[in-house]
Amino acid sequence: xxxxxxxxxxxxxPPPRCDNxxxxxxxxxxxxxxxxxxxxxxxxxxxxxxxxxxxxxxxYALRMKENETRYPMSHFNPKExxxxxxxxxxxxxxTRQPLLxxxxxxxxxxxxxxxxxxxxxxxxxxxxxxxxxxxxxYVTQQFMKDELMPQRxxxxxxxEAYTLLGLPAVRHHIHDxxxxxxxxxxxxxxxxxxxxxxxRYTIEYLFRKYEKGPQELExxxxxxxxxxxxxxxxxxxxxxxxxxxxxxxxxxxxAKKVKLF
Numbered sequence: 001x002x003x004x005x006x007x008x009x010x011x012x013x014p015p016p017r018c019d020n021x022x023x024x025x026x027x028x029x030x031x032x033x034x035x036x037x038x039x040x041x042x043x044x045x046x047x048x049x050x051x052x053x054x055x056x057x058x059x060y061a062l063r064m065k066e067n068e069t070r071y072p073m074s075h076f077n078p079k080e081x082x083x084x085x086x087x088x089x090x091x092x093x094x095t096r097q098p099l100l101x102x103x104x105x106x107x108x109x110x111x112x113x114x115x116x117x118x119x120x121x122x123x124x125x126x127x128x129x130x131x132x133x134x135x136x137x138y139v140t141q142q143f144m145k146d147e148l149m150p151q152r153x154x155x156x157x158x159x160e161a162y163t164l165l166g167l168p169a170v171r172h173h174i175h176d177x178x179x180x181x182x183x184x185x186x187x188x189x190x191x192x193x194x195x196x197x198x199x200r201y202t203i204e205y206l207f208r209k210y211e212k213g214p215q216e217l218e219x220x221x222x223x224x225x226x227x228x229x230x231x232x233x234x235x236x237x238x239x240x241x242x243x244x245x246x247x248x249x250x251x252x253x254x255a256k257k258v259k260l261f
Contacts, residue, residue, distance in 0.1 A: 018076075019043045022058045024066040030083050031076050036090035039083065099178060109185045112138040114157035114172045116165065121153055134167060 017034055019026040019041075026043050030036035058066075069075075074082045083089045100106060115138075117131035131137040136157050139148065148154040155161050162169040173195075179185035199205060212218060 015045070016041060016043045019045065021046070021066050023054045023063050027076065028083055028089060030089060030091055031074060036083065036088075039089040100180070104180075107181050109179060109182050110140055110142070111179070111185065111188075113141055113144065113174055114138050115144055115148060115154040116157045116161055116167075117148075117154045119153055121148075134165060136170070 016026045017029065017032040025046050026032075026041040028034075028038055028041045030038070031041075070082070072081055072085045074080045080092060080095060083091060086092070099108075114136050115131075117133060117135050117137060120132050121130040122128075123130050130139075131154070137154075139154075144154065144156075156174065157170070157172055158174065159169045159171050173192075177188060179188050194201060209215075
């Protein structure tokens with residue numbers, strides 16, 4: 001029998017975000033979506049690189065470009081201050097407010113989100129596929145978090161995910177706007193319908209019932225002018241077979257009140 005060997009290797013740690021500079025350290029984590037609390041970006045790769053190697057791998061134009069500043073504004077987040085120049089190295093609380101205020105009830109509805117399936121997932125209960133490979137399907141957030149993501153059955157349908165899988169990139173605007181109430185969720189669905197199905201709001205579709213024009217201007221039978229053709233009675237002295245035009249509508253007589261008790 002073959003004896004298997006246990007391969008021991010160190011776990012992989014993700015490098016610092018935006019650590020692609022040659023002569024300058026990476027930006028602080030909070031500037032590029034990481035946690036706050038640190039005003040200086042640190043990279044072990046950059047710290048171990050000697051000064052002569054930095055100078056050898058760069059020229060004057062690259063050094064000036066990497067050393068450029070937009071003080072006091074942020075280089076990565078437009079229309080925001082750089083956290084290095086704020087009193088505390090945390091993102092601005094005025095532009096990035098919490099989702100729920102203190103004392104506000106949590107009435108956030110369950111919103112379906114798009115995910116890209118990486119396998120053909122079969123549902124034994126309903127006898128049908130949850131989704132096919134590389135298919136974008138809308139599922140609940142909890143189902144994605146509890147079932148699909150831990151088993152690597154699907155990933156969130158972001159532009160980067162489409163690009164990595166070699167699919168045409170589609171931006172679904174996930175979590176661009178988080179509805180807090182059912183009314184806001186309904187407005188969000190209407191906005192999504194406007195973006196995904198613009199043909200529903202074209203002039204041809206909205207006025208599909210008025211192809212011949214407004215209903216008020218259509219040719220319809222003329223209204224009754226109040227004259228009724230009736231057969232003349234023999235007691236009136238008129239000859240049989242002649243018609244008389246009655247002027248005005250038939251008089252409506254009131255019913256007599258009958259006292260039963």
